[in-house]
Amino acid sequence: MKSNIIEWDNRYAVGIEKIDAQHRELLKMANDLCLGRREGGAFIHNVVSFLRYHFLTEEELLENIKYPDIKAHKRQHHNFIMEISDRFDQLAAARQPIPQNLPGHLRSRIIAHISLIDKKYATYINIIDHSAERRIREQGLPTELFLG
Ligand SMILES: [Fe+2]
């Protein structure tokens, strides 16, 4: 089992407090698994539950901001959950212990999703924020008018 910790890095931040807090928590849970602080199936089950909750939070946000790539993003979430829970169900059904590489794989998968997929909507939010700011500066329009 890997014994290193991957520290949170501000490069992972999407700039939305609630989402960044959930991302930090996910990384912390994955680190705990990798360090063997939390053993076994029950904890992986908790990670998957938290992941589902996080994905729902994120999808609600993406709907609110009318993110153009929401469909593809939702599909990524769905595939992620299916992949992890399928793997986990297979192990549980075969009464096999969690393989040593599973925590590390789960952690890499979480970091990859945050830094590659989630970062795309962070960029989009930055663009609409700046457009809104510019509009307000130039035309004195309130932000909600632009975002709505
Ligand atoms: Fe996320």
Ligand SMILES: [Fe+2]
């Ligand atoms: Fe996401």
